[in-house]
Amino acid sequence: MTRAWLLPMVFFVCGCAVATGSFRSGHIAEGATIAAAFTLLAYLNSPLIFPRSLGAREAQRRSALDGRPVVFWRPGCAYCLRLRFRLGHRARQLHWVDIWRDPEGAAVVRAANDGNETVPTVVVAGTPHTNPDPAWVRDQLAPSARRDRNAGG
Template sequence: MARAWGLSVVMLGCGVVVAAGEFAGGRSGAGVLLLVVFVLLAGVNSPLVFPRSVGALEARERSASDGRPVVYWRPGCTYCLRLRLRLGRSARQLHWVDIWRDPAGAAAVRAANDGNETVPTVVVAGRPHTNPDPAWVRAQLSDPR
């Protein structure tokens, strides 16, 4: 759990330090602006932006029963964030697995990517797709199998 929040905590800490420096220098407007920017960056890179993660085993079982794709992701991944934001509300229809929280999910990603933990890896009908186009993923949601 701590690993998933690590990047957000570091960004928030950096924001506080930078803003404190601005406040100490008498530039309160710049301090507030920088603090807001760092808080937003921390929030965007936190697990809060993504739908609730499930374990890899549970995601595979759910996907087998409902046919929806499984997305393996990790906090701080810009490609995962791009996928999540471009999917919009459709993202809640997918089964999300945080590989930093689930060792089985990390193992599944390494098996699909020649030993690398390359995310996002989207599994559709048992076939992995590394960093697919968000429009393609959205199309998989409407494609009856």
């Protein structure tokens, strides 16, 4: 099991244990609610809701070509989750690097944050920004989105 899945699995197993206790005591609706809540927590803290992660080198290469920001993140990070949800469908336009899966990505983040693995760290045009406002990140997508539309039509 990789580190990225540890927290979601803990949520899921704990939810199953608590829900089982409720089921055994005859509280079916309570058990179902608990199971659903813990399953949702597991899902929200899993890598599943984030766009597919790339390696740091590949993300930086793609960013150099298309000008889109690179987001360094890790599962279980509330600030990364906030950024992902606030960006909505536009999050897929960014290049995402899971620092728990990519040692080079973790090194980039440590270099940008005085040795700390503080995420999300968003790199725009080679400049790192630690935990930026999601609206600011969305604004960074505007130039590349316009460039893509102009190139296509």
